[in-house]
Amino acid sequence: MSEGKHAEDLEDLFEHAPCGYLSMRPDGRIAKVNTTLCDWLGKSPEAIVGKRLRDLLNVAGSIFxxxxxxPMLRMQGFFQEVALDMVRADGGLVPVLANAAERRDGSGDLLFTRLTVFKATERRQYERDLVEARAAEREARRQLEDIVSSLQAGMAEQVAIVMEEKRNSELKEQFVAVLGHDLRNPLAAIDAGASKMLRDQAWTDSTPVILRLMKNSVSRMSALIDNVLDLARSRLGGGIVLNLVDRPLQPTLELVIAEIQTAHPSRVISTRFEIARPVRLDHDRIAQLLSNLLGNAVTHGAQDKEIRVECTVDSAGNLALSVANAGDPIPQEMIPLLFQPFHRGQVRSNAYGLGLGLYIASEIAHAHGGRIDVESEQSETRFIFHLPAQ
Amino acid sequence: MPITHRNNVTVNGLGGTAMMFAHGFGCDRNMWRFIEPHFRNDFRTVLFDHVGAGMSDLKAYDTEKYSSLDGYAADIVEIGQELGIEKAVFVGHSVSAMIGALASIRAPGMFNKLVMIGPSPRYIDDGEYSGGFSAAQIEELLTSLDDNHMGWSAAMAPAIMGNPDRPELGEELTNSFCRTDPEIAKQFARVTFMSDNRADLSKVEAQTLILQCSNDIIAAEHVGEYVHNAIPGSQIRHLQASGHCPNLSAPEEVILAMRDFV
Structure with missing residues (x-):
């Protein structure tokens, strides 16, 4: 040592290096530890030599x-940059980063495992902050995604509601216009008939014809008003109120058919009744239901083909009342819309009203606990009112 | 997806009887590299990675399924069925000792013999029972897993995934050995250290050998004795090897003890 104390003293380097040194024997017991590490831990070398590394770690760190x-050390002979918490004599923790390497002899037998530790309080804190920031960011992102997707869903819903409202309000305006128009036509017919009779000043050959036309116009206006009132009733709550009675059904049905036949003398309406027992019904409402279905058949069915009305009540009391007409089938996609008042794309004026007939008929069916089915094929279109035995 | 791909299964050996090796928490099937080759002459050896570990298919990781050890036991039974394993030997390290016990109960006849290395049916103290850890210590462990997160997230995946034929100790595995997705590792840690399989031990019908290390902080000697007393007809062998991984630190001793048993 000619250079005296100016030369680097290896013993001093080991003891006072700016990092902690620790060597373990093959059985895992600590053989040597430097002063730096002892100082950091506040322990004497005697308190450390002979212990195991895990005795210097907190429980979590020792499990880890x-x-x-x-295992990593045994498998690859070293590890690097492992985060550990060492426990000081006073119980406090020293966060460190550790590197380790095995030292083996020529035949591959383990001599020592050497460990260097670097105090890393700030760095470890920073890394923990980073991890927490990352977790917070992930959580924030998740929340943001939730918010965005619920906003999107909410907006889509709002847009749908607004569109629906807009469409409904347009349809309602159309509806009012059509209602006014439809009431004006029969009113004009009555007015014209009354004027003609006033001019004639007497009963002439044409008088019965004029009166029948006027009466038809009144019936038509009356049916329109009934349907509008029913629409209002079923929409404004309460639904349709029934007045159920036990009375033979066939006369009620025949009366409706006669009325329609009178209004449309050129149409052939055939009937078949097989009514095994009385059914408890609101007859006025059933008359209205049949009238609406028949009106529908008269309007949309082929003019030169017969309309068939069938009513069967079996011995158990199951009722089926059907109206069938020939003509173009109803497109399949239209069928679910048939019974909705404002969802037919547009309100159409036709000879028999406002397109409310089927809606009212189905409301009447529901009020009774039944339903109306539609079968529409090339050969015929059939509306069937099913009412199961009560 | 084939189960063998999902669990990175490899079959070796010349024997008729199968011997399946299951690694524990913190590592992968490489754990057995000093043990498994010694049994190839007499057994058909089966190595695999639990889903979420090693070279298993991480896409198959299902948080729900693997929220208890049963999910892992179900995988073992599936592997056994796939390979037509019967009357075999199951060698489970650490938490896989319990997973093997569950699998043997699920599929009677699949495993006749269980070798449990460092088993613990419950790590957290519970009244009279001493598992070795308080609930607070385990909670601290689960929290501290994040401390080695920084290295884990960046380095791990490309090195392992990019090399399906990884050489056993290749340069590219440096410091990434036994690493996996940190989130999965956290959940596996939770499932492992929160598990309680004490009630299952009495249902084990397979012949069982417990290999108990000295100075194992994770599965202390009295825990090994508890398992020994709870499994009917089991044997316990105390190893000189210290620590929790005698299969790495003292493979000769483990091989000797296993040979005597099988």
């Missing part, structure tokens, strides 16, 4: 060391 870093 045993399950991860000990």
């Amino acid at each position: 060391y045993e399950t991860h870093f000990a």
Whole structure:
């Protein structure tokens, strides 16, 4: 040592290096530890030599060391940059980063495992902050995604509601216009008939014809008003109120058919009744239901083909009342819309009203606990009112 | 997806009887590299990675399924069925000792013999029972898993995934050995250290050998004795090897003890 104390003293380097040194024997017991590490831990070398590394770690760190870093060390001969918490004499923790390497002899037998530790309080805190920031960011992102998707869903819903409202209000305006128009036509007919009779000043050959036309116009206006009132009733709550009675059904049905026949003398309406027992019904409403279905058949069915009305009530009391007409089938996609008052794309004026007939008929069916089915094929279109035995 | 791909299964050996090796928490099937080759002459050896570990298919990781050890036991039974394993030997390290016990109960006849290395049916103290850890210590462990997160997230995946034929100790595995997705590792840690399989031990019908290390902080000697007393007809062998991984630190001793048993 000619250079005296100016030369680097290896012993001093080991003891006072700016990092902690620790060597373990093959059985895992600590053989040597430097002063730096002893100082950091506030322990004497005697308190450390002979212990195991895990005795210097907190419990979590020792589990982690045993399950991860000990195997890694054995498998690859070293590990690097492992985060550990060492426990000081006073119980406080020293956060460190550790590197380790095995030292083996020529035949591959383990001599020592050497560990260097670097105090890393600030760095470890920073890394923990980073991890927490990342977790917070992930959580924030998740929340943001939730918000965005619920906003999107909410907006889509709002747009749908607004569109629906807009469409409904347009349809309602159309509806009012059509209602006014439809009431004006029969009113004009009555007015014309009355004027003609006033001019004639007497009963002439044409008088019965004029009166029948006027009466038809009144019936038509009356049916329109009934349907509008029913629409209002079923929409404004309460639904349709029934007045149920036990009375033979056939006369009620025949009366409706006669009325329609009178209004449309050129149409052939055939009937078949097989009514095994009385059914408890609101007859006025059933008359209205049949009238609406028949009106529909008269309007939309082929003019030169017969309309068939059938009513059967079996011995158990199951009722089926059907109206069938020939003509173009109803497109399949239209069928679910048939019974909706404002969802037919547009309100159409036709000879028999406002397109409310089927809606009212189905409301009447529901009020009774039944339903109306539609079968529409090339040969015929059939509306069937089913009412199961009560 | 084939189960063998999902669990990175490899079959070796010349024997008729199968011997399946299951790694524990914190590592992968490489754990057995000093043990498994010694049994190839007499057994058909089966190595695999639990889903979420090693070279298993991470896409198959299902948080729900693997929220208890049963999910892992179900995988073992599936592997056994796939390979037509019967009357075999199951060698489970650490938490896989319990997973093997569950699998043997699920599929009677699949495993006749269980070798449990460092088993613990419950890590957290519970009244009279001493598992070795307080609930607070385990909670601290689960929290501290994040401390080695920084290295884990960046380095791990490309090195392992990019090389399906990884050489056993290749340069590219440096410091990434036994690493996996940190989120999965956290959940596996939770499932492992929160598990309680004490009630299952009495249902084990397979012949069982417990290999108990000295100075194992994770599965202390009295825990090994508890398992020994709870499994009917089991044997316990105390190893000189210290620590939790005798299959790495003292493979000769483990091989000797296993040979005597099988």
